Amino acid sequence: MTENVYWNELAITKRHRQKLHGHKSLILWLTGLSGSGKSTIANSLEQKLHEQGVSTYLLDGDHLRHGLNNDLGFSPEDRRENIRRVGETAKLFVDSGIVVIATFVSPYRNDRQLVRALVQPDEFLEIFIKCSLETCEHRDPKGLYKKARRDEIREFTGISSPYEEPENPELLVESERFSPTECSEQIMTYLKTKSILDLT
């Protein structure tokens, strides 16, 4: 399908855009169960980064399903295509010099690996928002667990569909023990300590 499709050399590159913004660009991938606090932590994190002058963008599963991915459902194939497009979109944002905060349940190791493989090794940080199923189900901010228990949602992660925990995430944040603000602070500390956003 890519025959007769050409690639032009571009004058302005990722490097130029990173310099303009004053920081490296990469994907901060927040994975975890529904109700683990991904979105709240991401919001708090974006606020902190923005205050420091970092160009950010938040890619959110629910948000994208209203636009780019509004033709996709929740079958295994559609979930895979959902993640594929999310990954390709996140890659474009990294190329544009922006720090992408991506919040997706992304229950399958393979899918997360697929996104990681799209960008450079230092452009993808897997951040595991760890919270027990019990707590997530107790919180149930969107009432989805109740529906899943009543079988009104099929293949719901944690109930009727597996969540494969990250084996070796760059960072693990325990959202059961710490508040969302504390969690985002931990991520900020990690980014600073490791000089993750510094241009070299």
Added chain:
Amino acid sequence: MTENVYWNELAITKRHRQKLHGHKSLILWLTGLSGSGKSTIANSLEQKLHEQGVSTYLLDGDHLRHGLNNDLGFSPEDRRENIRRVGETAKLFVDSGIVVIATFVSPYRNDRQLVRALVQPDEFLEIFIKCSLETCEHRDPKGLYKKARRDEIREFTGISSPYEEPENPELLVESERFSPTECSEQIMTYLKTKSILDLT
């Protein structure tokens, strides 16, 4: 498909990101025949904007077909889906505070209208890169017209498939009379004169 899909209020908005970058964000949509000079003009334009400190990103038809849209061919349905995804992606970039330069043949008025409708009225500028079919075919930088004439490419815009000229583009640039640099300069002048990128 969007049942059980929720939308969270975000702390950092488009407005915040535009302020950080120091300018409005919008889509500069370059439409025109293959060989009309869209990509060359877009490259020159991005360079000029970048030099002025504008956060830019170039979305290019060929480029996207290597990634996000690599599952799509050239049938009418696939072309439509291609443009839909491009539009949704461009919208995300506008939301992220970036000036998107989009170069797509985009031969159908309806498709361009569809993208325009995705964003605010002042966030989409249609820029018609006008060049006669004769000149484009004579230039034939990718050898595509030759292939199309030999029937090796079907439904090729201008040869075996129509190009619907913009009836009321925000800007018309005659790439047959002016060099790519002159054309991008004309776009820059338009943006400045109309204070298009100024935050109000």
